[in-house]
Structures are given as structure tokens and as C-alpha cells.
Amino acid sequence: MTDTKSSERRLINRRSILATSALSGASVLAAPAIADDMAPIEWKMVTSWPKNLPGPGVSAQRISDQVAAMSNGRFKIRLYAAGELVPALGVFDAVSAGTAEMAHTASFFWQGKIPASVFFTAIPFGLLPYEHISWIERGGGQALWDELYAPFGLKPVMAGNTGVQMGGWYKKELQGLDDLKGLKIRMPGLGGEVMRRLGATPVGLPPGELFQALQSGVLDATEFLGPWSDRAMGFQKVAKSYYSPGFHEPNGTGEALFNQDAFDRLPKDLQSILTEACRAENGRALAESDWENAGSLQLLQEEDGVSVLPYPDDVLSALKETAGIVLAEFAEKDPLAKRIFESHQSAKRRLGPWSSVAMRSFMTARDDSV
Numbered sequence: 001m002t003d004t005k006s007s008e009r010r011l012i013n014r015r016s017i018l019a020t021s022a023l024s025g026a027s028v029l030a031a032p033a034i035a036d037d038m039a040p041i042e043w044k045m046v047t048s049w050p051k052n053l054p055g056p057g058v059s060a061q062r063i064s065d066q067v068a069a070m071s072n073g074r075f076k077i078r079l080y081a082a083g084e085l086v087p088a089l090g091v092f093d094a095v096s097a098g099t100a101e102m103a104h105t106a107s108f109f110w111q112g113k114i115p116a117s118v119f120f121t122a123i124p125f126g127l128l129p130y131e132h133i134s135w136i137e138r139g140g141g142q143a144l145w146d147e148l149y150a151p152f153g154l155k156p157v158m159a160g161n162t163g164v165q166m167g168g169w170y171k172k173e174l175q176g177l178d179d180l181k182g183l184k185i186r187m188p189g190l191g192g193e194v195m196r197r198l199g200a201t202p203v204g205l206p207p208g209e210l211f212q213a214l215q216s217g218v219l220d221a222t223e224f225l226g227p228w229s230d231r232a233m234g235f236q237k238v239a240k241s242y243y244s245p246g247f248h249e250p251n252g253t254g255e256a257l258f259n260q261d262a263f264d265r266l267p268k269d270l271q272s273i274l275t276e277a278c279r280a281e282n283g284r285a286l287a288e289s290d291w292e293n294a295g296s297l298q299l300l301q302e303e304d305g306v307s308v309l310p311y312p313d314d315v316l317s318a319l320k321e322t323a324g325i326v327l328a329e330f331a332e333k334d335p336l337a338k339r340i341f342e343s344h345q346s347a348k349r350r351l352g353p354w355s356s357v358a359m360r361s362f363m364t365a366r367d368d369s370v
Helices: 002-037 056-070 088-097 115-120 129-138 141-152 189-197 207-216 227-233 260-265 268-302 313-330 335-369
Strands: 041-047 075-080 102-105 154-161 168-170 184-186 241-244 253-259 307-310
Touching: 041 056, 041 088, 056 075, 056 102, 056 154, 056 253, 056 268, 075 268, 088 102, 088 154, 088 253, 115 141, 115 335, 129 141, 129 154, 129 253, 129 335, 141 154, 141 335, 154 260, 154 268, 189 313, 207 227, 227 268, 253 260, 253 268, 268 307, 313 335
Parallel strands: 041 075, 041 102, 241 307
Antiparallel strands: 102 253, 154 253, 168 241
């Protein structure tokens, strides 16, 4: 009886060992498949900015870092600065073609390809940063933006903001409207068209080429962003007259472009992580830009000998009048451009009175009390 029970126990133990071995073998065989399933998704992001440029270059890198952190390494985005994989102004086509899955750029660069794209960065005398965000998020702007880019297989989203812009750097001080005649200026978007109609010669150049062009005389003037980014570009070394307001860009929305097919293939949670990382960057970048612009403006004046000047009255009046004409003509280009223009103007009419009551009156009261 005892021998029989011992035999049964040995048989059970042998079966257990064999079963365990079989399961272990199955685990080994299955391990590569599981590892493949868990391999991180990797994207390429091409940008229109020099690497780590204060403002938009920093935003691009921060989005990449945030996506990796929020996804616990499941989603990695490798950043390529302007010229490393494609030229600064080639990122739209690169993402559309699938050469890269993502870009960080600004929509007004595509004015020649899609004229209405300028509305999604800024237009002359348009929306302020928080007004622009409100239009995109609440006023129907995002749906129109999606519709505009859909034929190119692209999904656009806001991805940072450099805030209210400056009017630009001029090698010679402006005395009046006549000084715009023949002036070679870098000013993208509809602001450049306004300048052209007032006698200037807009020159289209990517950010990385601006300093050399200003230094060499290819440009007589250039705008870029605000004091923080502009000082990092070195413009104060060759131009000492810095004008305001930035009539052409009262807002500085950065644009992320996703290849639509690549975006659709992402798991839903990674889609959310990517879009929310971009959305979070809007507030973070705007806060950073305001803070750093304030400090850099002081350095430009106190250490670099820069004169911060208002546009002469006749220049500013002509800019505003001409901008109205340009925008009215623009609205008639095609039905979608007209809808975008009308939506933007509707947002301006809705938000403007509130901005005036809430902000302008407060700023006046606060400044008077200092």
C-alpha cells in the first residue's frame, strides 16, 4: 500500500515538472512576440527652428520629452532641427509625404501653398494669444483648420505660443511712411503683403538665415518673435532700432502637424497623450515667453544699447488701413478662406469688447496707480 502511494506521488511530481517545463517553454517561445508588441512607437519630428531656439525650439523639444514621459517610454519622438533632415520650410511637405510623422512649425509659412493658413498663426491687427486660443478651442477654429489641411493628409494642432510679437528690427530709424519705400524686410504672412503695398520689398527667409541676411545687407529690417528669441538670434548686434507694436502678429501660435495616417494608427491613449502634450505646451510656452521677454527687453535696452520705438503715427495708420484692404480682398479668394475669415472676425467681435472691459481698463488703472 505504501509502495503504491509512493509511486503515485512520484508520478504526480513528474507530471508537475513536465507541465511546469512545458509552460516555461511556452513562455520562452511567446516572449519575443510579447516583446515585439511592447516595442516603443517611434516617430520623427522635423522643425522649422534652429535646435533649442528659445521659444519655439524649446517647445518642440519639450513636447517630445513630455510624450515620452507621459507614455512611460511607449511613444518616443526624435526631434530634427531645421536642416537636419529636411529644410526649415520643407516640413509641411515632409509630413504630408510621410517622410516624418510630425512637424513643429508655424502655419503662416504655408501662405504660398494655402493662403488661409496664415489665420492659424496670426493676421495683422487680429486676435491676441488668449483670444486666439479661445477661437480655436471654442469658436470653431479647430474644425476649419482641420478642413483646410485635410487634402494634404495632415492633422494640425496648436503647440506652443510665443505671445505678442514685436514689430521688428530696423537698421535705420523710421522717420515716416516714405522710409518704407524699397525697404527689404523679412515679414511673413499677410503683414508682408501689407508692407509690400506700402512700398517695401518683403523677402521670404527661414529663421536660421535671418541674422546673416541682416548683417550682410540682404535685409534692411526683419521681424521674428519677441525679445527673448530675438536676442538669442543676435539681431541686436547689427540693428539698434526695435519697433512696436507687432501689428502683423499680435499672437504667436506654434503649429504641430501630424501625418493623419500615422496619427490614426496610434492607440487611442497615445493619441490623447500626444494632443494633450501639445495643448499643455500652449499655456507653458506663453507663460515662459512673457516672463523671458520681459527680462530680455530690459537687457536689450540696458546692456545692448537698443532703442525700443513706436512706429511713427503715419506709418501705423497706413498699416492699419492697408491691412483692412488686404484682409477684405483675401476673404474673396475661395469659399473656405471666406469662411475662415468670417469665423475669425466673428471671434474678434465677440471677444474684443470683453478684452477691452476686462484687460484694457484694468491695465490703464493699474499703470495709473503705480
